[in-house]
Amino acid sequence: MIQPLLLSSPPLSPGTTGDVTTHAPLNITADVAIVGGGIAGLTAAFLLKRAGKTVVVLEANQIAAGTSGHTTAKLTSLHQVIYADLIKEVGEEKARLYGESNQAAIEQVATWVAEENIDCDFSRQSAYSYAETHDHLDQVKAEVEAALRLGLPASFVQETTLPFPIAGAVKFEHQAQFHIRKYLLHLAQQIAGDGSYVFEHTRVETVEEGAPCRVITQQGVVQASDVIVTTNLPILDQGLFFAKSYAKRSYIIGAKIDPARAPQGMFIGVEQGYHSIRTTPHDGGLLLMIGGEGHKVGTVTHTEKNYQKLEAFAHERFGIDAIDYRWSTQDYVSFDKIPYIGRLTPFNEHIFVATGFSLWGMSNGTLSGMILTDAILGLENPWASLYDATRATPFLKPESLKENISVGVHWIGDRLKGLQSSTAALAAGEAKVLTVDGKKSALIETKPDRFTLFLRSALT
Numbered sequence: 001m002i003q004p005l006l007l008s009s010p011p012l013s014p015g016t017t018g019d020v021t022t023h024a025p026l027n028i029t030a031d032v033a034i035v036g037g038g039i040a041g042l043t044a045a046f047l048l049k050r051a052g053k054t055v056v057v058l059e060a061n062q063i064a065a066g067t068s069g070h071t072t073a074k075l076t077s078l079h080q081v082i083y084a085d086l087i088k089e090v091g092e093e094k095a096r097l098y099g100e101s102n103q104a105a106i107e108q109v110a111t112w113v114a115e116e117n118i119d120c121d122f123s124r125q126s127a128y129s130y131a132e133t134h135d136h137l138d139q140v141k142a143e144v145e146a147a148l149r150l151g152l153p154a155s156f157v158q159e160t161t162l163p164f165p166i167a168g169a170v171k172f173e174h175q176a177q178f179h180i181r182k183y184l185l186h187l188a189q190q191i192a193g194d195g196s197y198v199f200e201h202t203r204v205e206t207v208e209e210g211a212p213c214r215v216i217t218q219q220g221v222v223q224a225s226d227v228i229v230t231t232n233l234p235i236l237d238q239g240l241f242f243a244k245s246y247a248k249r250s251y252i253i254g255a256k257i258d259p260a261r262a263p264q265g266m267f268i269g270v271e272q273g274y275h276s277i278r279t280t281p282h283d284g285g286l287l288l289m290i291g292g293e294g295h296k297v298g299t300v301t302h303t304e305k306n307y308q309k310l311e312a313f314a315h316e317r318f319g320i321d322a323i324d325y326r327w328s329t330q331d332y333v334s335f336d337k338i339p340y341i342g343r344l345t346p347f348n349e350h351i352f353v354a355t356g357f358s359l360w361g362m363s364n365g366t367l368s369g370m371i372l373t374d375a376i377l378g379l380e381n382p383w384a385s386l387y388d389a390t391r392a393t394p395f396l397k398p399e400s401l402k403e404n405i406s407v408g409v410h411w412i413g414d415r416l417k418g419l420q421s422s423t424a425a426l427a428a429g430e431a432k433v434l435t436v437d438g439k440k441s442a443l444i445e446t447k448p449d450r451f452t453l454f455l456r457s458a459l460t
């Protein structure tokens with residue numbers, strides 16, 4: 001049986017990471033409570049602790065073992081192809097902020113790795129987004145041009161170390177890759193102690209805003225001045241993030257590869273059915289990781305085929321016959337490609353969220369920790385407004401509502417039934433305050449095409 005590779009070191013147990021523990025949180029007070037121990041939560045906790053705050057991280061399962069423990073962990077601001085689209089859709093200034101902030105997140109990780117001497121296989125690499133066919137060459141060239149306009153380290157190349165020809169690629173220099181779980185376990189070790197805690201196996205049921213805020217778990221209540229919810233998709237309904245993003249699942253296989261034949265760098269295709277490719281040090285040799293066969297969650301039932309297609313690709317392109325690891329995981333994709341980082345709703349002063357990393361959470365998740373720390377410390381952050389979680393944003397399209405309901409995503413579906421009927425009567429360009437889930441309401445408006453809904457604000 002092929003096992004998942006939890007980009008992993010030994011499982012955590014009490015004592016292995018300082019005060020990380022499975023003990024119940026009973027009743028504790030801290031400056032900041034953080035719900036969810038992935039890259040977003042642990043980065044925020046690490047920064048806040050460094051800034052002198054006491055923090056309590058509450059993780060339902062194991063830290064660094066959710067999406068963050070199962071990623072390909074490319075740390076790059078080259079997010080497949082995004083900059084040409086961003087310039088078109090949100091303008092050059094915002095696109096520049098997106099690139100600049102993601103570059104800053106890479107450098108932040110690099111700084112910590114150096115300062116703290118973190119043993120996490122961190123290495124500088126070039127990132128490539130490649131087109132195999134000439135049909136997509138214009139897209140690649142447009143991305144190079146856009147990235148250069150924004151001051152990003154881009155160039156156009158036609159040669160790579162991949163063992164198959166490409167038509168052309170965007171190359172970003174001085175990006176990085178790392179072993180995310182080793183990195184995050186190190187951050188966790190620095191968080192616990194001196195009035196701060198990391199609790200595993202502690203599921204948060206809800207969070208109540210107040211002075212202080214109350215974070216309710218089955219084992220007790222944590223009181224905190226501020227709360228950050230980084231559960232990949234926020235567990236709270238307010239803010240309607242379940243309708244401002246969609247879940248995408250992707251598959252990864254890992255196989256030992258002769259270092260002499262291994263590609264150097266981090267690669268992702270730009271065509272439909274693209275693959276994501278990188279190597280990682282493993283067992284004294286190199287492991288080739290190939291990701292792909294991604295799809296919206298709920299649209300594919302026989303996932304075995306997805307692995308088979310990846311294995312066929314590994315065989316055809318890299319001559320690999322034996323697969324050592326395989327796993328899949330999912331992340332939330334924001335409809336406007338920009339993550340949601342900031343206050344839960346315009347009415348929440350002390351509850352913050354970070355979600356919608358769109359499968360680029362190594363830089364975006366780090367960035368969310370930086371932005372939310374500044375928000376809690378009352379510091380200006382040059383990128384905060386771009387990522388404002390309460391911004392007007394494209395919303396779930398009516399046809400997607402049916403899809404979500406039909407696949408039995410009840411948590412989402414039940415809430416969207418109301419939304420679907422409430423928006424059905426909206427004419428082109430109209431706006432409406434509507435009730436979702438019987439309690440909450442949101443100001444929704446349609447674009448002239450009537451099929452794109454915009455969430456103006458989520459109200460409580």
Ligand SMILES: Cc1cc2nc3c(=O)[nH]c(=O)nc-3n(C[C@H](O)[C@H](O)[C@H](O)COP(=O)(O)OP(=O)(O)OC[C@H]3O[C@@H](n4cnc5c(N)ncnc54)[C@H](O)[C@@H]3O)c2cc1C
Pocket residue numbers: 035036037038039040041058059060061062063064065066067068069070071072073074075076202203204205230231232233235248249250251252291328329330331354355357358359360361362363364365
């Ligand atoms: C296949 C794949 C490949 C990827 N590759 C890359 C890549 O190469 N580079 C890149 O930048 N990004 C990549 N990503 C994206 C990246 O992995 C994610 O964006 C990122 O890991 C998300 O981090 P997170 O902290 O939001 O979520 P998570 O890591 O999932 O952390 C959330 C945590 O919250 C916990 N939680 C949930 N509910 C509760 C609750 N009620 N109480 C307490 N805790 C709770 C969960 O157990 C979990 O540990 C990839 C994503 C996928 C799917």
